[in-house]
Amino acid sequence: MNTMQEPLIQVRDSVAVQAPAVALISTLIQAPKTQPQGIKVSWAQHHDEVRAAQKLRYDVFAGEMGARLSTPIAGHDVDLFDNYCEHLLVRDTASDQVIGTYRVLTPVQAKRVGSTYSDTEFDLTRLRSLRERMVELGRSCVHPDHRHGGVIMALWGALAEFMTRNQLDTMIGCASIPMLHNGVVSGDVAASIWTQLQATNLAPIEYHVRPRLPLPVERLDCTLKVEAPALIKGYLRLGAKVLGAPAWDPDFNTADLPMLMRIADLPSRYRKHFLGA
Numbered sequence: 001m002n003t004m005q006e007p008l009i010q011v012r013d014s015v016a017v018q019a020p021a022v023a024l025i026s027t028l029i030q031a032p033k034t035q036p037q038g039i040k041v042s043w044a045q046h047h048d049e050v051r052a053a054q055k056l057r058y059d060v061f062a063g064e065m066g067a068r069l070s071t072p073i074a075g076h077d078v079d080l081f082d083n084y085c086e087h088l089l090v091r092d093t094a095s096d097q098v099i100g101t102y103r104v105l106t107p108v109q110a111k112r113v114g115s116t117y118s119d120t121e122f123d124l125t126r127l128r129s130l131r132e133r134m135v136e137l138g139r140s141c142v143h144p145d146h147r148h149g150g151v152i153m154a155l156w157g158a159l160a161e162f163m164t165r166n167q168l169d170t171m172i173g174c175a176s177i178p179m180l181h182n183g184v185v186s187g188d189v190a191a192s193i194w195t196q197l198q199a200t201n202l203a204p205i206e207y208h209v210r211p212r213l214p215l216p217v218e219r220l221d222c223t224l225k226v227e228a229p230a231l232i233k234g235y236l237r238l239g240a241k242v243l244g245a246p247a248w249d250p251d252f253n254t255a256d257l258p259m260l261m262r263i264a265d266l267p268s269r270y271r272k273h274f275l276g277a
Contacts, residue, residue, distance in 0.1 A: 039099070039151060041158045044087035053087050053101040053139075054078050060141040065178065067252040077139070081117050084109040085138075088158055090151050099143040100151040102159065105136040107168070118174055121247040122209040122258050127172065130207075134170040135163070140231065152234065160274035163263055171261045175232045176254035177246065187248070190255030191220035193228045194246050203241035203260055211247035215255045232257065239265035 044050045057077035061067040071078045082103065090100035110116050116136040118124060127134065137159070142151045163169065177190040194217060227233070240261035247256045266274070 038093055039154055040091045040093050041154050042089050042091070043158075044089055049089060049098075050082065050087050051076060052098040053089055053103070054082065056098050056101055056143060057139050057141055060143075061252065064144065065252070065254075066180075069251065079117075081105060081113060081138070084113045086162075088155060088162075090142075090154055092146070097143070099146045100155055101139065101141060102137055102155055103139045104159070104162065105138070106166075107132055107134060110136065116172070118172055118258060121174055121213070121249065121256055122211055122244070124172075124209050124258075126207055126209060127243075127260075130170045133168045134172060135168055137171050137173040140173075152231070156234075156238070157274045160263070160266070164275060169263050172243075173259055174247070174249075174256035175229075175235060175259045176249070176252060176256050177229060177232070179253050179255060185253070186220075187215050187217075187255060188221040188224055189226050190215055190246055191217045191222045192224035192226050193232075194242075194255075194257065195222040197228065197236075197242045197257070198245075201236055201240075201242050203243050207241070207243055207260060209243045209258050211245055211258075213248050213250075215246045215248045217245060232259075235259055235261060237267070238270055239267055241265075 042049075044053065051073075054073070054076040058069065058071070058075055061077055062069050069077050085103040085105050088102045088104060089098050091097060092099050105113075105116055110131070116124070117138050118136055140152075140155070159171070163171070177193055179185050179187055179190065194215075228236070238261055240259045243258040243260055247258075248254075249256050
């Protein structure tokens, strides 16, 4: 778009020297075609918009979930990947408050930073053939007062438009399972969910990845009758696959499942809903 503002990132010798960033693919970013009632979906174009997303992330991850975040800005979830990502926002139209967000690391920016966040948790060697058209989704969260489904559907719709407009076909990310269950910190829930999904939603072996810090599934109770978190169930409905066993993230105190979703695998009803195709 010719009206798009100048990117917020400056790259010198492949190093970001100004943050937060808007990735180089930002010239192809447009506002989503449809805007659900009561909310507004947009891509961050200014530093303060990214900061608003980082504050929401901090409130959810640290304040609500108890994550121990190492951050240079108090009250904000900030890491080195933020400088290279596009930040998708949902705002409440009445208050203009950011109530939902994703960050998106494009293939070009993944090359510049040297890896994806998922690379820090998993050996993604088997995905190398996909990287040229693969984006990483991360830091998904929704304000607790707005978890009625409309916000996450709006985010997914904007992501689907972004992928097709930029001729990208694959999304990866780490989907988190809290370690706290019935007031007790335990990996049994995550181990049980992994066991269930391993039998029903595992990707083909050529895409399997290995956790760098594995959850010790073999020492946990894998027989609990528990449901996966809502976000993971949503991804599965969209055709996502699990790429392997969970990693343990000690900072967030979660078990993270590596997941992959391809636009080609999007069920027809969601394809029609998100893309009109």
